[in-house]
Amino acid sequence: MKLWRKPLDQDRVVVPHGEIHLILERCKGCQLCVTYCPRSVLEMSNLFNAKGYHPPQVGFPGRCVACGLCAMLCPEFAIYVVEV
Amino acid sequence: MKLWRKPLDQDRVVVPHGEIHLILERCKGCQLCVTYCPRSVLEMSNLFNAKGYHPPQVGFPGRCVACGLCAMLCPEFAIYVVEV
Amino acid sequence: MAEELTNLLISEHHPMDSLLRQDRLPHIWCSGCGLGTVLTCFVSALQKLELDLNKVVIVSGIGCTGRAAGYLNLDGFHTTHGRAIPFATGLKLGNPELKVVVISGDGDLMAIGGNHFIHAARRNMDLTVLCVNNFNYGMTSGQVGPTTPTDARTSTSPYGNAEHPFNVPYLAAATGATYVARWTALHVRRLERSLIEAMNKRGFSLVEVISPCPTYYGRWNKMGDALEQMKQYHDHSIIRHRTDPAEADISLGGEIIVGRFVDEDKPTFCDLQREAVQ
Amino acid sequence: MAEELTNLLISEHHPMDSLLRQDRLPHIWCSGCGLGTVLTCFVSALQKLELDLNKVVIVSGIGCTGRAAGYLNLDGFHTTHGRAIPFATGLKLGNPELKVVVISGDGDLMAIGGNHFIHAARRNMDLTVLCVNNFNYGMTSGQVGPTTPTDARTSTSPYGNAEHPFNVPYLAAATGATYVARWTALHVRRLERSLIEAMNKRGFSLVEVISPCPTYYGRWNKMGDALEQMKQYHDHSIIRHRTDPAEADISLGGEIIVGRFVDEDKPTFCDLQREAVQ
Amino acid sequence: MNDNGILQGDFFIDGDTACAEAAICAGCRFFGGYPITPATEIAERMARRLPQVGGTYIQMEDEIASIAAVLGASWAGQRAMTATSGPGFSLMMENLGLGIITETPCVLVNVQRAGPSTGMPTLAGQGDMMQARWGSHGPYEIIALAPSSPQELFDLTIRAFNLAERYRTPVLVMTDEAVGHMTERVVIPPSEEIKHYPRRKPQVPPSDGYLPYNPDPDGVPPMACAGEGYRIHVTGLTHNEKGYPATVSVETQRKLVERLIRKIRDNRDDIVELHEDQVQGADVVVVAYGISARTAARPVRVAREMGLKVGLLKLVTVWPFAENRIQELASQVKAFVVPEINMGQIALEVERCAGGKAQTILVPHAGGGLHDPDDVLEAIMRVSRWNREPETQNSKPET
Amino acid sequence: MNDNGILQGDFFIDGDTACAEAAICAGCRFFGGYPITPATEIAERMARRLPQVGGTYIQMEDEIASIAAVLGASWAGQRAMTATSGPGFSLMMENLGLGIITETPCVLVNVQRAGPSTGMPTLAGQGDMMQARWGSHGPYEIIALAPSSPQELFDLTIRAFNLAERYRTPVLVMTDEAVGHMTERVVIPPSEEIKHYPRRKPQVPPSDGYLPYNPDPDGVPPMACAGEGYRIHVTGLTHNEKGYPATVSVETQRKLVERLIRKIRDNRDDIVELHEDQVQGADVVVVAYGISARTAARPVRVAREMGLKVGLLKLVTVWPFAENRIQELASQVKAFVVPEINMGQIALEVERCAGGKAQTILVPHAGGGLHDPDDVLEAIMRVSRWNREPETQNSKPET
Amino acid sequence: MNRHEIRFSGFGGQGIITSGYILGKAAALYDGRHVTLIKSYGPESRGGASSAQVIISDEEINYPRVTKPELLVAMSQEAYAKYVDELADGGLLLIDKDLVELNHPRDDIRVCAIPATRIAESELGRKIVANIVMLGFLAANSEVVPVEGIREAVLSSIPKGTEELNTRALERGYAYEIQYLQEAANA
Amino acid sequence: MNRHEIRFSGFGGQGIITSGYILGKAAALYDGRHVTLIKSYGPESRGGASSAQVIISDEEINYPRVTKPELLVAMSQEAYAKYVDELADGGLLLIDKDLVELNHPRDDIRVCAIPATRIAESELGRKIVANIVMLGFLAANSEVVPVEGIREAVLSSIPKGTEELNTRALERGYAYEIQYLQEAANA
Ligand SMILES: Cc1ncc(C[n+]2csc(CCOP(=O)(O)OP(=O)(O)O)c2C)c(N)n1
Ligand SMILES: Cc1ncc(C[n+]2csc(CCOP(=O)(O)OP(=O)(O)O)c2C)c(N)n1
Ligand code: SF4
Ligand code: SF4
Ligand code: SF4
Ligand code: SF4
């Protein structure tokens, strides 16, 4: 995209990046994080955890903007993101 | 009152007159009948009934128009009026 | 003694006696209590309604008002405190031919029985509820209740009531009642008419009557004797049909909006159940 | 196994863990149940509020939602079915320093507990109530309840519900709540904000959350899986702040009005009691 | 299913379902309830089934409303029932009293779970047995039955409806989670074979001096219902034969309460049902009820195989209590062994009736499951040894 | 009245009023109640008095809410109480169980009237005595005291608060209309002379491994309250020492229930209070409690004047039951005579404990007033005659 | 043993129980006696039968019920009918003249009558103090409790602001004695 | 006496109880045996431990609890750990391959494993029929109840419209036997 004028704060905007953490045995594979991640960072894995659920994994790690929505939606306190 | 024209049904209008009945031992002397009789027909007596209440009596028998209000207000089903 | 009374006939029976259990009169209510007048209006309404009286059932809870079921010569149930409405629900569903009327006090219906009230209204259960609101628990000698106005004194609010009262018509309307009216015990003709309308209604109908309890509420709040209290309620009342019941709050000594507030049609529980099963 | 997951770090602890009883996780709620998300929002709100967490007390009744009190690392009381509010009332009056929050289900708060709800609202008791409405009794495996929409099927309304549901915000507002909001479980940010507002409110505040119960309600009503049900609620919702709660009825498959409906000030029970006694 | 919607044949169903089907067979056409584990399945079954037989299911707002609605429906002429578990049972106690004093036939099923309080909702207990007898305020008597299998739950539910009508009183079916959630074959007989005790109706027409609380010679008054023209008055206050309150008449109270109690106590022989297995001549009798009677069967067999003379007395009717039989047996046996899933309830009654003539050994279980049969066996063996090792036999009188 | 609003001195007040004043002396600062005859006067007194001492009165919407609020207030650190009568007591049964399983100290007063159901609201009964013991579902033990005069109602209300704290449990004061509405002189001692058992607090600071349900050696756990930083979890489900639900652990259930029961039963000697009057050496002992103990005093005196050896054993503590003492006495006396205003409740316990060694004669009263003292006298004389006319003495064993 | 049994009777709303309370309080707190007061009434607030039983004794009182009262105050026909027979021989019956017709004569008792309700209503303007008028009349006719104690008990038991009214009522009842005797003499 | 004790175990939501029900029904109604089924689970709807105990006998069954099952189906690690020890000597253990790791070896039992959940999910498209897959597998590996009875019991116990799905699930589980043995041979 070509900007006809340069936004004032462009220099200061650093697109944040997130490091995704999972507490495996809490996950119940509900897919909320995957479905609602605005950047489609996550995808479901094929693995089972001990309770027989499929946890998510990260498909596109670079895309994460650490918005925190996945953590907020997760019903299990199983996923969170650390801004790096 | 002088009527400038004669109401159509005047001949048929008979001002009703009421005969007042009292069931003495039900009365609790609350005075509702006396207070709200639109024609001030009733007054409280000085007598006591068995429970120690003063029942009403009729002060102005001719005035009663058998409107039934005393009966409707009486909390005791103690008074009623028969149109005669 | 009777012979000394002037110009009236001493009688043994009253024209309403066929609807009353004469062998239980005089009733237990205090002299000047509004309850008797309300009962008279109810009997008068019944006399005007074209109902099979063998199918009219009165259900009461416990309280001064709750004694009503015991004075009417109809099938009558004097249940437990607060439970008139669910009992009545069972009666109605057990035999839908019955016309079931609940007559009870503000404490019975709104305090301990509040949940049943709102759920029956919600279900639009085909019942008529006559709630006599005397702003306190008369039977147990005048404690604060859910309709007692803020600041009013009672034996358990001796420093003035710290609670906001329910607005009974609003509660009924907000939970689904299809007929809602309020009168004072002195509005005898209008009350009678509302009772007729309510009993003719299919669905949950509520008639609230503001009624003096001279013995407790009146005395605690220095409202004078029964006559004065009755007059005060009447004088403070303003007839405003179709008022939004939300506006019909009652405050201590304030005005009392009365009238027919709600009258609409909505399928009853039985209607919907019949539909669902078909 | 975990090592096979790509691009994420396997962790033992969550940033919200200090507010959780980690030794009780994972919780009992079904996969995709909205309850976990609601709890997350609540914890997040707590993290943003400036409260002494030692003085925050959670009270729950019985139900799936009722388990909330047991997962929060706060003083928590898991009482009897329907009685969270009066228990909370005792806590608050026993120690007015406490911030008392009730978290419970629609059945707990509106069916068996309905009376306590309306009376606490009436008194403007200083409590925050978070009512998770999943339109049925989850814990006992999906029976009809007072918020189940008409015609909806459940294990005890297999032919379709014949009752009209409560409109929870309306009931709260009509009985005296001073803060009333509704969201769905997917409105995480707005819900968090409402929870903050509610807990900052003096007086009786209610936040209703519409939440999927995929295991029962969703299945009975063929709403697809948890994700779909959650999405449906969200998609059917319309944000309309300050809507008259009377207009916020929910029907089966119909739209769900959400937003902050009521936010006003009124003396609480404690205020009035202090005044009266002085 | 028959044309009339009533089931017949062999079914593999759980106790709760059997209970619901029994109610339908017994003519129950009203259920007012509130879900609670482990009784919910009864409500669920009724919700589906009642409309099929022209009845009404309503889920009330709580258990108090449920029992109130059941009483109301009974007065509308219906056979009516509710089902609950401990917490709901506790809530019903006030209106159970109303049912008793107004003599309202109805059936109340308690599928007991482990308490106290919320306890263990999905696991069995027998901790409400004394509550069944004493849980409502004031003096009264009650009838309570205790089934030990889905089939028996079926049979006793029908019997409960009949006893309710026969004695004009609420009847309790005190089952438990183990039986309610246990699935077994249940045989539902043809409708014609199911006995119905009809509601006892007044023999006089309305206004012909019918006194609603004037009893027949057996202490039970015929019952006019709402809408039948009798213009009855029914109150939970102390009332006279007219049904009118008599709240300061001690004499009316005495007559009423004594009659309410007598109509049950004097008919104990009709009401009490016991199953006896080798009780005659036994040295030790295991007294058990409900699921615990099944638990007891195994150790009893084992003990017999070991040559011990052990009887099994199963209380099918728990209340009124089988006083006479226990008294009789006390003179014969060394000891009663009473396993129950509580900390001692019916054992107290056994001990009382034993009157010191035989020992009573409680085998308690705090709840949450069935006894280990070995615990019962151990108790049987312990008391059986007394004769052989007289030094430990310190409490058996000589009789 | 003292500066702090607490009364002291001689008063002519009724039992209900004395009860309220005692609560205030005992440090009760929360009352959640609902009016009911004949307990209303307690609420009315509290409504007036609590604000004067800095406490809170709230009239709840019903009795269920009342007890729930009382439990809540106790967990907020207050001494809290409610008062009711039969119908309300029945409604409280579910949450009484919650109080028991969560070990919540509080006091519940039942001013008994004649039941069942609404019965005779203004007249005395003692028909809720077994309900006090068994009215809530599931296994548990309870403490219940029975005063026989306004003064004793005063004293026992204070004791009830102390027992509640000592054993961390709801304590019942089972009085009745006769005592509650009876007016006599009541002496209120100076505050300093009133014993307060303080709430047992944890000895460790928060987060230092405090286990809310880890008992002291006497079976009672110290109690952290809400707002004290311990972040307690309290549930009516079966719970472990952390207070966490353990709804499928039979072992946790066993430990919990046994402890709840043991902490009362094992401390019977501390809890049980009896007043004995010439019991030693008596042939007949009248066992009575509450107002009936006063009724009994007269016939006991008359019988003694006639030369009979009659003792009077007054049960001040009714629950836990004075098992040991009755057992002991059973070996000594010919018979126990038990007058109670019900159709036989405590008499059953006496009979059980007597174990057939002595007869138990119930003198029942259906309720609505006190016994005619002659009825008690008649029973005393009847059993006293047994020795002299051996042909009628058919049930007294030789011991 | 110095023991007195007294019954006050009438119907609810007449202040029957208050009368008993005041008499009992007078004896217990101002005369140092053992006193037991029990009340009987129905669940109705007004209109039902009401009675107060007072026992005054020098010894501890066990059984609190009055069985043979030496003094009976009857303020209603019903109460009179119900209780007149239990009055001890030589006992004293006080009635409200307008409310009780002596249709059940006993010649072994003394009867004193006063129109207490009428006096309260017409002379004092408050029917509600009829019970205090009656108490005054009682004090004049019986020596169970000294009138001074009764006066103190009245004053410490009534709502503030009604002291004068109640004092007048008590005195009016006390003073009525003479009048009654005169009437009796004239009869 | 011909008596079989079987335990199904896993967590809530896996259809453990349904499995027990179907097996029991097959034996009771389609094979004329005495059958007792008891269920154990916690109050939570999903996720908690769940187990079904089935006793099949030619005689009346009294004590309804399984003590030494000859057949154990374990669909979760937790269930496996909890129940593997109670299995009788020579008993048969059926596990869901993906959900149970055999970390508690016993050499006196026979173990058969099937990825029932995975089959249900990926082959049949409905994770929910994993229990039926497992039942088929059971029928193939044990002779407690004839497979025909199980089929009838399945069909009479499931919601209408799911007949085909469930039949396929049953058959898929039944057919898996061979595959498993081959795998085992290759292992
Ligand atoms: C469970 C229960 N709680 C309390 C009572 C005592 N009680 C009887 S009537 C009543 C209140 C009556 O008030 P209301 O319904 O307003 O009737 P009113 O007497 O004012 O007409 C109460 C609290 C009772 N009978 N039962
Ligand atoms: C007195 C009583 N009645 C019934 C129950 C059974 N019960 C437990 S939770 C519940 C309903 C829960 O519904 P809701 O409050 O909506 O919570 P959800 O599980 O849907 O979150 C019921 C009826 C109980 N525990 N106690
Ligand atoms: S933090 Fe936001 S962008 Fe990153 S994974 Fe989570 S939802 Fe997606
Ligand atoms: S939202 Fe949480 S529980 Fe759901 S899949 Fe993602 S991590 Fe797992
Ligand atoms: S009928 Fe009317 S006019 Fe006649 S007395 Fe009654 S109220 Fe007065
Ligand atoms: S209204 Fe009735 S009770 Fe009142 S004074 Fe008149 S007649 Fe008597």
Ligand code: SF4
């Ligand atoms: S107490 Fe009040 S409500 Fe009851 S009868 Fe008397 S005046 Fe009426």
Ligand code: SF4
């Ligand atoms: S049953 Fe429903 S409400 Fe309960 S945890 Fe499962 S999905 Fe959630």
Ligand SMILES: [Mg+2]
């Ligand atoms: Mg009222």
Ligand SMILES: [Mg+2]
């Ligand atoms: Mg819910």
